[in-house]
Amino acid sequence: MLDVARKPGQPEQAPKVKDVLNFIDGHYLPARGGRTFDKRTPVDGALIAKVAEAAEADVDAAVKAARAALDGPWGKITPAERGDLLYAVANEINKRFDQFLEAEVADTGKPVSLASHLDIPRGAANFKVFADTVKNVSTEFFEMATPDGAGAINYAVRRPVGVVGVICPWNLPLLLMTWKVAPAMACGNTVVVKPSEETPQTATLLGDVMNAVGIPKGVYNVVHGFGPNSAGEFLTRHPGVNALTFTGETRTGAVIMKAAADGARPVSLEMGGKNPAIVFADCDFDAAIEGTMRSCFANAGQVCLGTERVYVERPIFEKFVAALKDKAEKLKLGVPEDKATTMGPLISLEHRNKVLSYYAKAVAEGATVVSGGGIPKMPDALKDGAWVQPTIWTGLADSAATVTEEIFGPCCHIAPFDTEDEVVKRANALDYGLAAAVWTTNLARAHRVSSRIEAGIVWVNSWFLRDLRTPFGGMKQSGIGREGGVHSLEFYTELKNVCIKL
Ligand SMILES: NC(=O)c1ccc[n+]([C@@H]2O[C@H](COP(=O)([O-])OP(=O)(O)OC[C@H]3O[C@@H](n4cnc5c(N)ncnc54)[C@H](O)[C@@H]3O)[C@@H](O)[C@H]2O)c1
């Protein structure tokens, strides 16, 4: 297990500063020109890594290695053989569980209890679900009549799109990177991954796993850096990239879509959200509170599917606000290794400044601060960490920036509503449409409201319950495309029809 020598709140010996390298054609390499950037832990601001910032020539080498791998053994094996290799990747991640756990926690500061139950297990599970998908999926076949009476047959085959650029965010680093890499590889593609500059370690570790299980060199590549005028932009503009899959902010997605337009490359975009939770008076109250606590505050609110707008039917509004306040004030902010910790820091001081700017904006817009709203008192050893208080507001108009703009922190605004039509209209009022949670014990209402909500994913009496075979993605400004199960094949393969004259 992890070294838990550090007692909660006690200063840790200065961590060993790691060199995090690019992974190109099966080798760990420094950046050409030797550029690096610092990675600091958000727990206390200590420097934990010097990361190789890929030069444009490094990205070019990675794309060329990925292209070459397509023409090698990787391009000749069957889907079933690829599936077996991806299962081996999943098993090797599980064998190295603590190493991935330590790296993910170091980069993000998230509680060990969270990363060990979500991030790392899903990193392995993503490879298994898509290995199973490609092993079991069928295509289509049509017999047709022809004028000469001999007839013809048609069958469809799936072929890889080629080299896929994968650009990932920092909130669930291994989970969200493998959510794209696994289907891309399962479909026979090769990948060049650009992890977030905030969370470089687990994507880098995965390179060693690929080598260990025998994935051919060049199939999986990792280049580190930032967005504009760095590895992110170099990758999206590289003519050797056949498709781009992106997870991140909506405005970044739009920039990447523009870059992909050169050369008419397809994009899959998983973007921002401002997700509603709708709580009816007939709900299972304790379940609604527990579920809304998770959807608002899990991962310090840094989950795209998370709730930042809560609508509660008026008869239980006051009771709900009081209960959520009580639970939120029981969250334990602390070091990741402490089993008692239930909320970690935000990813960085920069992101904390963004979240705190909304905490201030909420007050300026006239919000009632039910709980939180600032920086918590932390032990001296942690004072340089990116800590914020879990925060609850009421009293704002639906038009307030706090209620319409994505904050991506541990905060939510709670508003009362009176009718189903009213709350559906309010929930659908934004340009986002990623996820929603509906809490009711009325079966007809559950189906009726879920059908009317404009979101790619609606949970009823649950949140973040994930069957990986289901379609996943956002509507409106929250995404383009659906991934998950067979839906991923639509993006990661070219479907070809072969017509044979008999
Ligand atoms: N819909 C989903 O499934 C989903 C999942 C997780 C996070 N998100 C969203 O991601 C955001 C938080 O993540 P973030 O802050 O890392 O997002 P971000 O858009 O700032 O960065 C995401 C990635 O894009 C890269 N990037 C930035 N500018 C680029 C450019 N011009 N060209 C190429 N690459 C570029 C970044 O380096 C990073 O790797 C939130 O908006 C959240 O809602 C969405």
Ligand SMILES: N/C(=C\C=C\C=O)C(=O)O
């Ligand atoms: N894409 C997924 C989760 C996204 C979480 C956003 O922060 C998933 O569960 O597959």
